[in-house]
Amino acid sequence: MTKYKFHHPIYLWLLVGLIINSCNGQPKETTKESKPSPTVIKNFKAVGLAPDFDTTLVSQYFRSIFQDSKGNLWFGTIAEGVVRYDEKTLTYFSNPDGFINNTVYAINEDKDGNMWFGTDQGVYRYNGKTFKNYSQKDGLNHLDISRKSILVDKSGNIWVGTHGGVYRYDPAADSKGDKCFSLVKQLPIMNVAGIMEDKSGNIWFASSDKGVFRYDPTQAEGKAVTNLAEKEGLGENYAGGIAQDKAGNMWFTMKNGICKYDPRRAVGKTFTDYTAKDGLGGTEFWGLIIEQSGIIWITARGATTRFDPSVPLPNPKAFTVFTPADGLNCCVQSMYQDKSGNIWWGTGQGLYRFDGKRFYQVKKKGPW
Template sequence: MVLNNLLLCSFLVIFTACKGQVKTHTARDLILFEPGPTVIKNFKAVAIAPSFDTTLVSQYIRSIFQDSKGNLWFGTIEEGVARYDKKTLTYFSTPDGFINNTVYAINEDKNGNMWFGTDQGVYKYDPSAELRAGGKTFRNYNQKDGLSHLDITRKGILVDRMGTIWVGTHGGVFRYDPVADSKGEPSFSLFQELPPINVAGIMEDRSGNIWIASASQGVFRYDPSARLKAGGKTITHIAEKELLGENYAGGIAEDKEGNIWFTMKNGICKYDPSAALRASGKTFMEYTPKDGLGGTEFWGIYIEQSGIIWVTARGSTTRFDPSLPASDSSAFRVFTPADGLNCCVQSMYQDRAGNMWWGAGSGLYRFDGQRFYQVKKQGPW
């Protein structure tokens, strides 16, 4: 039996080397190749129910992000932020200077600093500080730094192509000024061109426009290049659809054709910016449960590199192939808890290797092509 297992492992290693990247792994494959990491956690999480499964990466994972070094970061509720680098799973919290333990948004700036959005403002993590004696790795930005609203929304931190850091809160959008920060002055200021909206998601499209979805006032598009045009309009307010952009997990994404997708009250919709330039162009196209979406109360939307769209809602998660007509029964595939994924999905992310990750109401999940499986501290990663 041992010999057979060794032969099996050898065959799998040779097959992988010959074929290159394997697009779909099963849970068994991952168990063979990804041993459990060393867990570094020098604190005890608070306010977690006695029934909490301590083998989970975390009970609630609100945000997922991969940095430029390939590390995966998981923003949790009550357990701070965790970093997975294949060898270790490190939890950062109060002892490290990360006082708030609930993380809603994660991003990385052009200098390799990590930014975390919480309900107590923004934290910046300087990885180089770990190499300096007495270096402080985390810094908190709050009211004294110009953030008059401290509750950062999910997907509420954007680093645009120019390196500007945008922060979406329940009371408007703020921008970070590194020069002011270096002088010890308030480094965040409210973006005055927008009303004080409750931000539900913020994204930059391929043309450099900034899209801001609000929780109840539709969607806003900011075109920074319009400043250079005579009479250019920098802000466009899009609110033709009822509760467009309303969501709980940053329901806004761009596909390869440049269409912008949003969650809305009764489903999702595709917004074609170029349609307005065409005679009789249809700007919006809606998809609802009548078309094949599963669940109600739609939360989040994520578009894979392949173009596949994932939509989360109360009660289910839907995989949607927009290359197929909505009338095609294969266009929509609805997954429920019976397929292995807890229904309360709070975050979705695709890493650079093409793997999809889900943060749900009972931990971290991956997808093997047919079913979802849970990723615990010791794997399968």
């Protein structure tokens, strides 16, 4: 297990003006002063922030991060709605703009450029000018949208995961004013923890109580859904983070670690578990992201781990464990890699980036 430590603050200043290139598969990061401070546009007062909230932060709590087709970054927060960063401005959308709910768990963009936001009061669609809310009146009977649970698939279908099942959006019904969200009855009622589409067009649903479900739209209705749970070899019925690597393996986070699923292997050998015994840091594992280089980042209570799956195990060099001593608050709630290869971490104490060796905080004025 490797851990970075720096004993002199001058190290951070030496990084200013440099470009940290990718090294050993780490994400490329630009200099901390490469972009000017954006103009902050905000015409409301947030409700629900801690009394000692640092107003220099972009926000205190981050639940979701997304980059749209124009390159804008969107940050879903708790108490401050959704925030858009376009390099020139940092714009906060909330009540005055028609975005009534201030907690955003999921963000995505459809093929027409509309932005979709999942909250604990249903779904919002933003067309660049106005927000529209979808709730029970639109067929969305469960309003609590889960984190990472709005998917726009390759065909343009919109899937929404809630604490009470999966819903699909029907744009034709919406255009006629009819109920436009319907429960996907092929799937069980479950607490959705994430949705993604794999390279073959299968839709994957991670749940916090029933394992993982794979939906194959090319199959007949009775054969379209496959459940991978504890009895099939998945380490637990709890699955949080979900991602696919370049080789086609699926990766899931579990309460006690992460699990790799390789459907090409023989039955009984399709699942491989990785836990603290192998080198993962922390306890109660939450999120997982696979960066473009193939490196896997795993968040947990107390630590964030960088895992290089190309290193044969057992080998401590495969795992690098970062704790708050390395600059990152331990309560990571969202991770995202943008189109330039930079990875963003949203935590319970603000927004962070990684300079190749340690983490630094991004505030309203930067460094972006």
